[in-house]
Amino acid sequence: MPNADDACAFPDHASLRGHRAVGKAWLAVGSPAAGIARRADRFHTRVMGKGSRAGLGLMLVAGLVGGMAAGARAGSSEHDQQYAAWRETYYGANVIEYCGFITDEVKDGFRRKVQFLRAWSGMPAAIEWRIRVWAAVRADYQYLDHSLGGHRTWCQTDGLSAVRSFLAFRQRDMAREAGATE
Incomplete structure (x- = not known):
């Protein structure tokens, strides 16, 4: 994190070089919907058969995408x-x-x-x-x-x-x- 002295300093690539690997890690994080879908898929693997699991997963993803889109539009x-x-x-x-x-x-x-x-x-x-x-x-x-x-x-x-x-x-x-x- 920058200190108060260089808070308005023009960006300098040399000061950011050591943070590149950290920056890429947070850029590569998957969407929340993907993580929820993976967790739900693991749960359904243990509880349900393949056919019902795929249908439920599709409904879950569709509901999450719709909810996220509505939230993005709201204010x-x-x-x-x-x-x-x-x-x-x-x-x-x-x-x-x-x-x-x-x-x-x-x-x-x-x-x-x-x-x-x-x-x-x-x-x-x-x-x-x-x-x-x-x-x-x-x-x-x-x-x-x-x-x-x-x-x-x-x-x-x-x-x-x-x-x-x-x-x-x-x-x-x-x-x-x-x-x-x-």
Whole structure:
């Protein structure tokens, strides 16, 4: 976990390198429905025959998927927006680092956006750290996926988009501050 001194520091791949294996483990965890279905399948193996077990398992999975979909639709849009904003922010910062687009203005925009997101979402530090590691891993995969020279296109799309996003946020935040002081 990061300490308070580097809470708004621009992501540095070197500081995340040792956490890559930990990050992959929590990304690879199966869905809760899969775990429940496996436990239910083991129980039914001992109690019921194969035919009734398959039908019951299918009904259980269908019920769980339907329940999860209904729960996802019921009021989670703000929560989803918060997670998406965090993921976009940290992924963009990692892409900017890979592409070499880091400037003082971009760093300031990133810092301001992270401060805003912390105030808006109230995200626990542990979850923020997981998102930060997820973003670093995703940026690594994307960089490697674009092969030799292909990262140039990635930098021109994702990288410049992130730079524009941080600079625009910085400009809006500075304008808000200037309006508040007058």
